[in-house]
Each structure stands twice: as C-alpha cells, then as structure tokens.
Amino acid sequence: MTVTLRDVRMIYGTGTRQVRALDDVTVDFPPGAFHAVMGPSGSGKSTLLHCAAGLERPTAGAVSVGGTDLGGLNETALTRLRRDRIGFVFQAFNLVSSLSAAQNVALPLRLAGHRPTPERVAGALDAVGLADRAGHRPSELSGGQQQRVAIARALITAPAVVFADEPTGALDNRSSRQVLHLLRRLADEHRQTIVMVTHDPVAAAVADRVLMLADGRLVDEVADLDAVAIAARVTELELAC
Amino acid sequence: MLTRDRLGTFVAVLLGTAIVAATLVLLTSARPRLPDRFADLAVLVQSPAAANRPDAFAEPVPWPAGTAERLAGRLRAVPGVRAVVEDRPFYAQPVRSGRPVPGHTVGYGWSDVTGRLLDGSPPAGDRDVVVDRALGVPVGGTVTLLTASGPAPWRVTGHVGTAAVFVSGPVAARLSPGVRVLGVAGRPDPAAVRSVVGGDGTVLTGDRRAEVEPRADARTRWIGLQVLTATTALAGFAGVFLAASTSAFAVSQRRREIGLLRAVGATPRQVRAMLYRSALLVGAAASALGVGLGVLAAHLLAGRLVHAGIEPAGYTVRWWTWAPAAAFAAGPLVALLGTAAAARRASRIGPLEAMRAAEVEKRPMTRLRWLAGLAAAAAGTAAAVATAVASDVSDLAQYSMLGAMALVVAATLLAPVVIPALVGVLLRPVRGVLGMLVRESALTAVRRTASTAAPVLLTVAFAVFVTGTVQTSTAAYAARRAATVDAAAVLVPDGTPGLHDAAAGRATLRTQVYVAGTAVPALGSADLPPGTALAAPTGAGRVTVTYPDGVAETLRVTGPAPPETELVLPRASVRAHDPSALAPAAFLPARPAVTAPGAEVVDAATYAARTDTEDDRLVWTFTLLLLAVSAGAGALAVANTLLMSARQRIGDYRVLRLSGATPGQVALTAALESALVVAIGSLLGIGTALLALIGSAQSLAAQSGRAVPVVVPWPLVACVVAGCLVVAVAAGALPARAARG
Ligand SMILES: Nc1ncnc2c1ncn2[C@@H]1O[C@H](COP(=O)(O)OP(=O)(O)OP(=O)(O)O)[C@@H](O)[C@H]1O
Ligand SMILES: [Mg+2]
Numbered sequence: 001m002t003v004t005l006r007d008v009r010m011i012y013g014t015g016t017r018q019v020r021a022l023d024d025v026t027v028d029f030p031p032g033a034f035h036a037v038m039g040p041s042g043s044g045k046s047t048l049l050h051c052a053a054g055l056e057r058p059t060a061g062a063v064s065v066g067g068t069d070l071g072g073l074n075e076t077a078l079t080r081l082r083r084d085r086i087g088f089v090f091q092a093f094n095l096v097s098s099l100s101a102a103q104n105v106a107l108p109l110r111l112a113g114h115r116p117t118p119e120r121v122a123g124a125l126d127a128v129g130l131a132d133r134a135g136h137r138p139s140e141l142s143g144g145q146q147q148r149v150a151i152a153r154a155l156i157t158a159p160a161v162v163f164a165d166e167p168t169g170a171l172d173n174r175s176s177r178q179v180l181h182l183l184r185r186l187a188d189e190h191r192q193t194i195v196m197v198t199h200d201p202v203a204a205a206v207a208d209r210v211l212m213l214a215d216g217r218l219v220d221e222v223a224d225l226d227a228v229a230i231a232a233r234v235t236e237l238e239l240a241c
Numbered sequence: 242m243l244t245r246d247r248l249g250t251f252v253a254v255l256l257g258t259a260i261v262a263a264t265l266v267l268l269t270s271a272r273p274r275l276p277d278r279f280a281d282l283a284v285l286v287q288s289p290a291a292a293n294r295p296d297a298f299a300e301p302v303p304w305p306a307g308t309a310e311r312l313a314g315r316l317r318a319v320p321g322v323r324a325v326v327e328d329r330p331f332y333a334q335p336v337r338s339g340r341p342v343p344g345h346t347v348g349y350g351w352s353d354v355t356g357r358l359l360d361g362s363p364p365a366g367d368r369d370v371v372v373d374r375a376l377g378v379p380v381g382g383t384v385t386l387l388t389a390s391g392p393a394p395w396r397v398t399g400h401v402g403t404a405a406v407f408v409s410g411p412v413a414a415r416l417s418p419g420v421r422v423l424g425v426a427g428r429p430d431p432a433a434v435r436s437v438v439g440g441d442g443t444v445l446t447g448d449r450r451a452e453v454e455p456r457a458d459a460r461t462r463w464i465g466l467q468v469l470t471a472t473t474a475l476a477g478f479a480g481v482f483l484a485a486s487t488s489a490f491a492v493s494q495r496r497r498e499i500g501l502l503r504a505v506g507a508t509p510r511q512v513r514a515m516l517y518r519s520a521l522l523v524g525a526a527a528s529a530l531g532v533g534l535g536v537l538a539a540h541l542l543a544g545r546l547v548h549a550g551i552e553p554a555g556y557t558v559r560w561w562t563w564a565p566a567a568a569f570a571a572g573p574l575v576a577l578l579g580t581a582a583a584a585r586r587a588s589r590i591g592p593l594e595a596m597r598a599a600e601v602e603k604r605p606m607t608r609l610r611w612l613a614g615l616a617a618a619a620a621g622t623a624a625a626v627a628t629a630v631a632s633d634v635s636d637l638a639q640y641s642m643l644g645a646m647a648l649v650v651a652a653t654l655l656a657p658v659v660i661p662a663l664v665g666v667l668l669r670p671v672r673g674v675l676g677m678l679v680r681e682s683a684l685t686a687v688r689r690t691a692s693t694a695a696p697v698l699l700t701v702a703f704a705v706f707v708t709g710t711v712q713t714s715t716a717a718y719a720a721r722r723a724a725t726v727d728a729a730a731v732l733v734p735d736g737t738p739g740l741h742d743a744a745a746g747r748a749t750l751r752t753q754v755y756v757a758g759t760a761v762p763a764l765g766s767a768d769l770p771p772g773t774a775l776a777a778p779t780g781a782g783r784v785t786v787t788y789p790d791g792v793a794e795t796l797r798v799t800g801p802a803p804p805e806t807e808l809v810l811p812r813a814s815v816r817a818h819d820p821s822a823l824a825p826a827a828f829l830p831a832r833p834a835v836t837a838p839g840a841e842v843v844d845a846a847t848y849a850a851r852t853d854t855e856d857d858r859l860v861w862t863f864t865l866l867l868l869a870v871s872a873g874a875g876a877l878a879v880a881n882t883l884l885m886s887a888r889q890r891i892g893d894y895r896v897l898r899l900s901g902a903t904p905g906q907v908a909l910t911a912a913l914e915s916a917l918v919v920a921i922g923s924l925l926g927i928g929t930a931l932l933a934l935i936g937s938a939q940s941l942a943a944q945s946g947r948a949v950p951v952v953v954p955w956p957l958v959a960c961v962v963a964g965c966l967v968v969a970v971a972a973g974a975l976p977a978r979a980a981r982g
Contacts, residue, residue, distance in 0.1 A: 050593060055504060055592045055593055056591075056592075056593055075508070075509055076508045076509060076510060079503065079506060079507065079508040079509070079592075080508065082504075082506060082592075083505070083506025088504060088505075090504070094501070095501075096498050096501055096502065098498070107502070107505050107506075108505045108506045111502070111505065111506045111507045111511060112506060153505065
C-alpha cells in the first residue's frame with residue numbers, strides 16, 4: 001500500500017520559538033519496498049514518520065495512505081485506519097508498563113475487538129526472539145528487549161505499512177541483524193511497506209532506498225548503496241549543515 | 242488497566258456510599274411509633290386536627306370535658322366495646338433528693354385497661370399516685386411531685402414499670418381537662434365506631450394508631466430527617482467531588498500510558514469507555530463494602546441518636562431493603578459522575594503524548610475550566626443572594642448549603658488562577674534550595690497542586706461554613722434576646738421543662754390555644770386585665786380563643802402583641818384553662834434568697850447567652866455530626882490524593898538524593914510540599930466559606946433589623962486544619978522515606 005506525502009509542512013510553537021520541523025516535503029513510499037530515512041539529529045525524521053503514520057496532523061499539506069486522505073478523517077476513523085493498516089515502533093517509551101510483554105503485543109488486536117490466540121502472540125514474540133519473556137513486565141526487560149516487544153506488537157496485525165523510529169538504536173549487532181532481516185522479509189514476502197528511521201549506515205544498507213533529511217527538507221535520495229557509501233553520504237551531509 | 246489509580250475512586254465511593262447507606266437506613270427507620278399505653282387498644286379516636294401546616298406539628302384541637310364525656314358514652318354503646326379510656330396527660334415530675342428527675346415529666350389518669358400494676362393498688366384518693374418502681378419509693382411511702390402549681394407530697398399506692406406517674410381519674414380530669422384521644426378497648430367493628438364518631442374526631446386503627454404520638458416526637462423526627470437528608474446530600478456531593486478530583490489526578494498521571502494506547506489503536510471512545518468501565522467496577526465494589534459498613538454504622542448510631550435527642554425514645558433500626566439498595570446504586574453513579582470530566586479530558590489525549598518525557602502542563606486553566614468555574618461561582622453568588630433575601634429559616638438553610646457547595650466547586654476549579662500568587666506569599670519565609678524546590682514543583686504543576694489541595698479545601702470550607710452558620714445564627718438570637726432583657730436576675734428552669742407557680746407565681750406562662758381551628762402559641766401575662774388580649778396583626782377588635790381544655794372564650798383585643806409574639810392572654814385565664822402551663826423564665830428586680838426546686842437564678846447576660854435550649858442543643862449536635870462526617874471523609878481524601886501524588890514524586894525525590902540531598906532534606910522537602918498544599922487548601926476553603934457565611938449573616942440581619950456579626954468557632958476550625966496537616970505531612974513524608982535508597 002502506498003503512502004504519499006504532498007507538500008507536508010510541520011511548524012511547532014509560535015513567534016520566536018517557532019520551529020519548522022518539516023518544510024514542504026513531498027515523497028512517495030510505494031508498497032513492497034523497504035525505505036530508510038536518515039539525517040542529522042533534529043532534522044525532522046521522527047516528525048516525518050509521525051505525519052506519515054497519522055499520529056500527528058501536519059500544519060499544511062496532504063498525507064494519504066492507500067489512497068485515503070488522512071486530513072479528511074476524524075480522530076476515530078483515523079485511529080481505526082492506524083489500527084488496521086499501520087504498525088508503529090516509537091523511538092522510546094513503547095510499552096504500557098502495567099501490562100506483560102504478551103499483553104502489550106496483543107493490545108492492538110484486543111482494541112480492535114479481536115481475541116488473539118496465545119499461539120499467535122507467542123509466534124509474534126518468537127519472531128523477535130523473545131518467546132521466553134512473554135510474562136515479563138516492561139520494567140523487567142532491557143531497553144533492547146522492550147524495543148523488540150514493540151516491534152512484535154507492530155507486526156501482529158500484519159499491517160500494510162510499518163513505521164519504525166530507530167528500531168535498532170538500542171540493540172546489539174546480533175539482535176539488530178535479526179530485526180532488520182525480519183523487516184526485510186516483510187517487504188519481500190508479504191509486500192508490506194516498511195519505513196525505518198535510522199542513524200546506522202549498516203541498517204540503512206538493508207533498505208531498498210535511503211532518503212536523506214536535513215533541516216526538515218528532503219536533500220538526497222539513494223538506492224542500492226552499501227554501508228560504506230551511505231556512511232560517506234551522511235558525513236558529507238552533516239558537514240554541509 | 243490503570244489498576245493502581247483505582248484506589249482513589251474506591252476510597253471516595255466507599256466513603257460516600259457508607260454515609261449514604263447509614264443515613265438512608267436511619268431515615269427510613271424513623272417512623273411514627275404507637276405510645277406503649279395504647280398498645281392493647283384496637284381503636285383510637287383522636288380529636289379534630291388543627292388547621293396548621295403539617296410542619297408546624299400542632300396538637301389536635303381538644304374536646305372540652307363535656308364533649309369527651311358524651312362521645313365516650315356513645316362509644317360505650319357500640320357492640321364489642323369493653324371500655325373507653327379518656328387519655329389525660331399532664332405535667333408531673335417526681336423530685337428525688339431535692340432535684341427533679343430528668344426526662345420524667347408526664348403523668349396520666351389511671352385506667353385498668355391501659356396500665357399494669359407491678360404491686361400495690363390503683364390510686365383512689367386525691368393525693369394517691371402510682372409511680373415507676375425504679376424511683377425507689379416504697380408503696381405507702383411519700384413522693385414529692387412537681388406539677389404546674391408547684392411541689393406537693395403524694396402517697397404512693399402502687400408501682401409500674403414505666404417512667405410516668407398515674408393519678409386517679411377525677412384528679413387527672415382536673416389536671417388535664419381537655420381530651421385529645423379516646424382509647425377503645427374490645428373488638429368493635431371500626432365502621433360502627435366511625436358512624437358513631439362522625440365528624441367529631443378521627444378514628445384510627447392498625448398502624449395508623451401511631452398518629453397519636455406526641456407532636457413533639459414527630460417534630461424531633463422531622464428535624465432528624467432534615468439533618469440526615471443534609472448529611473446524605475453532603476456525603477453524595479463529597480463522594481462525587483472526591484471521585485472527580487482523584488480521577489482527574491489519575492488521568493494526568495497516566496497521560497503517557499493513555500497516549501500509547503491511542504497510538505496502538507485505541508479510539509477516543511475506547512479510552513473513555515475504559516475509564517467508565519473501570520469506574521463502574523470500582524464503584525460497584527466500593528459500594529458493596531460501603532453499604533455493609535453503612536448498615537453496620539446505622540445500627541451503632543441508632544442508640545446514639547436517641548441519646549442525643551435527635552430521634553424520639555423507642556427508635557430502632559428497621560429493615561427496608563430499598564434503602565441499602567438505593568445506596569448501593571449510588572456508588573457506581575457517584576464513580577461515573579466523578580469520572581466524567583476526567584474521561585473527557587483523557588479521550589482528548591493524542592497518540593504522541595506517549596513521547597512527551599514528562600507531564601508539562603501547557604495551560605493550567607482551559608477554557609472549559611474557566612467556564613465551569615465561573616458558572617459555579619455565579620451559582621454560588623445567586624444562592625448567596627437568595628440566602629440574603631430568604632425570609633423562611635428552612636429556605637435559608639437550604640440556599641446557604643447549596644451556595645456553599647457551588648462556591649467550593651468554583652474555588653476548586655478557579656484555584657489555579659490564584660495558586661501562583663499564594664505559593665509566592667506562603668513560601669516567602671522559606672529560603673534556600675529547599676524553598677526553591679518546593680516552589681518550582683508547585684508552580685510547574687499548578688493543576689496538580691490544585692487537585693491535591695481540593696480535599697483540604699472541601700473539608701475546611703465545610704467546617705467553617707457549617708459551624709459558622711450555626712454559631713452566627715445562635716449569636717444573632719442571643720443578641721436579640723439580650724436587647725430585650727431588663728432585669729437584675731432571671732429565674733430559669735433547672736432540670737424541668739418550665740417554671741411552676743410556686744417558683745414564679747406571676748411569671749408569664751407559655752401555652753397553646755386555637756384561633757379558628759389553628760394552633761397559635763400564646764403567653765399568659767399577669768399584667769393583662771381579665772377578658773382582654775393583645776393580638777399581633779390587628780391590635781383591635783375581638784378574638785375567640787379555644788384553650789387547651791377545649792373551652793372557647795371571646796376576648797377584647799386592647800393592643801398589639803409585642804414583637805415575635807402572636808397572642809398575649811391574661812395569666813389567670815391561661816392558668817384556669819391549662820393546668821399544665823409553665824413559665825419559660827421569670828424576670829426579677831433583685832436576686833431572691835431562696836428558690837423552689839426546679840428553678841435557678843442567673844444574671845441577665847447569662848440568660849441571654851444560654852444556648853442550652855433544647856433546639857439549640859439539637860442543632861449543635863447535628864452540626865458536630867455533620868462536621869465529623871465531612872472532616873473524617875476529608876482527612877481520608879487528603880491522605881489519598883497526597884499518597885497518589887507522592888508516588889509520582891518518588892522519582893524526583895530519588896534524583897534529589899542522588900544529587901546530594903540528605904534523607905532529612907528529602908523528608909523536609911516532602912513535608913514542606915504537603916504543608917504548602919494544606920495551607921493553600923485551608924486559605925481557599927476559609928475564604929470560600931466566609932463568603933457564603935456573609936450571605937447568610939446578611940439574611941439574618943435583614944430579618945431581625947439588627948447587624949449580625951459573622952461568628953466562626955476558630956478553635957474548632959484550627960483543629961480541623963491541624964488534623965489535615967498531620968494526615969498530609971504523614972502521607973507526604975512516608976513515600977519520601979521509600980526514596981532513601
Ligand atoms: N512537540 C514538539 N514541540 C516543539 N518542537 C518540536 C516538537 N517535536 C519536535 N520538535 C522540533 O522539531 C525538530 C525535528 O524534530 P524530530 O524529532 O523530528 O527530529 P529527529 O530528526 O527525529 O531527531 P533525532 O534523530 O534526534 O530523533 C527539532 O528541532 C525538534 O526540536
Ligand atoms: Mg527522532
């Protein structure tokens with residue numbers, strides 16, 4: 001399913017404290033592809049993801065998911081669309097602290113009025129390598145493990161689009177490779193659209209296409225580069241800023 | 242979900258339903274009770290009712306002796322009637338060791354049908370009496386009885402087991418010539434009795450016989466009803482108020498979690514439903530426990546209420562399933578109402594709230610909060626104005642109570658506007674880093690500060706308002722009385738309902754007469770010539786009064802009655818037609834050397850300031866009851882909100898420890914924060930209550946045409962504030978200790 005952003009502008013604050021987080025960004029995320037978004041800290045990557053996922057309404061411009069214009073939806077309709085078609089992994093604070101890992105994973109389905117089988121929840125946790133932690137609460141999990149529970153939760157509804165904000169930021173090499181492979185497979189085998197923000201050139205190299213963001217503007221777009229080449233581009237960009 | 246935050250609502254609903262259940266059970270138990278002496282009589286005939294409003298509690302118009310005789314004669318002829326008893330109560334009080342026996346103030350004519358002798362024989366002679374065996378006077382011994390004419394020795398001929406004395410029929414007919422109830426013994430057909438009585442009286446059978454209970458008992462029960470209703474209303478209000486402030490609190494603490502739920506697919510409606518469902522569950526659980534506690538409390542309280550004189554003797558808890566059922570239903574309702582505003586706010590939380598690191602209040606005052614706060618303030622002011630123009634005392638009480646409630650809501654909603662200024666003033670003397678910490682944490686979360694202060698505000702406002710209202714009106718009445726007393730010494734009753742003739746032979750008597758079928762309180766003054774009267778509105782013409790013995794007389798009105806009096810009659814006439822009439826007080830030009838039993842001498846100022854009249858005492862008892870209920874609920878609520886907020890503050894305290902604060906400094910910070918909250922709540926509460934009080938004082942002033950100063954029992958209020966402070970500091974400092982590690 002295609003996610004389209006047209007002239008999306010996002011302005012935070014007013015007066016002198018005004019910040020232009022996105023500056024007329026136009027971009028398409030076609031289905032079945034793995035997209036990476038890179039850029040310096042504060043360049044608007046998270047904001048771009050929030051707008052594309054319908055978590056936040058842009059100041060100006062239009063966002064559509066699978067042909068539906070998000071601007072025309074009320075809060076409830078928007079929530080339903082998000083619940084049914086979009087998975088999201090936040091940069092941090094992903095889990096409801098009073099619920100166990102399994103309960104957190106089951107949450108989107110429960111909210112949609114379904115009662116997922118324990119096998120389905122276990123399968124989702126197994127896919128992120130946490131089958132043995134189903135009963136643990138977030139406070140009993142490491143930062144990386146919490147992140148993987150959040151990924152399992154984003155995937156359990158088999159969403160058409162998955163947005164992930166630095167999903168591997170807190171993971172070691174091995175787990176990080178696992179997560180990247182998982183996302184790659186979703187794109188290849190299930191034709192899901194994956195949009196991932198990352199600072200890691202190695203992670204970005206797994207993607208089909210890398211978007212470079214600076215000061216809220218799309219400044220570059222590369223495809224099929226290896227990690228070394230991507231790292232070079234990023235360095236260039238950071239120097240230019 | 243949100244399990245940890247259910248405690249606040251639980252406590253609020255528990256308190257609310259416990260009080261509502263207890264008061265409802267007590268309320269529904271208060272029903273008329275058939276006096277014991279009529280227990281064996283199947284049919285009672287009562288004299289015609291007075292034309293007064295029901296809440297005047299006027300005794301029915303008595304039959305004159307002749308009418309009663311003739312009616313009794315007709316009744317005796319009805320088939321199945323075994324005997325007809327004329328009920329003749331009068332004032333008679335035994336004296337034991339020189340002092341009148343308290344509460345033992347009534348005598349009756351003896352009848353074998355209604356009385357049961359334990360030993361001895363019925364009274365026959367003019368000075369014969371049957372007394373309670375508990376008095377300890379043997380058969381054949383002598384007892385001193387006070388009647389309206391004064392003390393006299395009586396010969397005891399027998400004993401009974403009730404707190405009353407019984408004299409022979411002729412003596413009773415002299416002491417109580419008018420008759421209000423005829424008791425019919427036997428098994429007559431009620432229809433036959435009705436046709437014999439006709440329009441001369443009311444025939445009562447079965448449960449309706451209880452309607453002959455003394456009107457004073459009915460009045461006591463009615464006052465009890467008013468107070469218990471006020472307590473129920475207050476408990477319901479406090480329950481909703483506390484549930485609202487704790488759930489608003491819970492929602493602001495759970496912002497991030499709710500945001501996350503929204504992000505993973507919960508619709509605003511689902512968030513609302515989740516909070517409502519949780520409120521319903523918590524409400525039902527708390528309600529079940531609360532009703533249980535309330536019913537238990539009702540049983541314990543019933544005896545105390547009789548003891549305090551709020552309910553007539555013989556009052557017991559009765560079972561009506563609907564009362565606990567209604568209280569049970571109130572629980573979830575209270576929880577839902579309390580959650581409504583918070584749920585609305587929670588459903589507005591956006592999915593990205595999950596990303597905000599800490600709760601940063603953007604605007605302490607939302608537009609809705611302004612609107613609701615100003616609306617409540619307007620309602621409170623309107624009620625205060627209504628209070629100020631109210632002419633009826635019961636309207637006055639209702640308006641001022643409503644006004645106080647509205648003002649409390651307004652003060653809570655608008656508190657964030659004044660909190661920054663209050664914090665600045667209150668913390669001025671606290672210097673150094675701790676002062677800064679406390680100030681900043683109170684100022685960055687003004688709404689949190691406002692909602693933790695809310696229960697203190699409620700508690701203190703009600704303490705000031707309720708006790709202040711009572712003391713202000715008592716003081717106003719005392720001032721009015723003092724202005725009219727012009728005597729060196731005042732003779733007042735001592736352990737008796739009034740002064741008898743031997744103590745004060747010329748003192749003004751108090752009685753009740755009937756004018757055109759309406760009961761009117763009247764005085765019997767020795768200064769009035771026979772055949773004349775002073776009457777309130779006209780001051781001229783003629784007035785026909787029916788005396789308590791049922792005899793009517795037409796008097797010439799020679800002038801207007803003094804203020805607050807409706808009718809003044811010649812003392813001799815009153816004495817002749819009401820042998821039980823007593824004088825409330827006697828004003829003397831000099832202190833007498835000796836006084837008769839049942840009277841004591843006080844100076845004019847003491848007399849005016851006396852608040853031990855029966856009504857004042859009842860009202861003060863009620864006041865303390867209300868105060869205990871609201872202060873108890875308030876203290877728990879204060880502890881509850883502070884514990885809830887302390888959990889959130891624990892992180893901050895830990896950071897403080899890590900940055901080098903000693904455990905003592907952390908505990909001091911926590912204590913300071915709690916004390917600040919109590920100070921803010923108390924100041925706002927006192928201010929609010931004073932506003933409402935000024936409204937009712939103006940009303941009283943308008944009524945009496947004299948300035949009425951606002952009187953507040955500050956020591957009592959100080960106790961309430963101190964209680965809140967102790968609870969708050971404990972609730973704040975305990976979790977701070979947990980941050981030691
Ligand atoms: N809620 C907000 N209010 C005000 N400014 C904000 C808000 N969210 C983001 N910003 C600002 O918008 C800009 C873009 O922020 P964004 O979070 O999108 O950056 P980012 O590229 O994700 O950075 P990082 O790599 O550090 O996560 C930043 O300057 C940030 O300060
Ligand atoms: Mg970011």
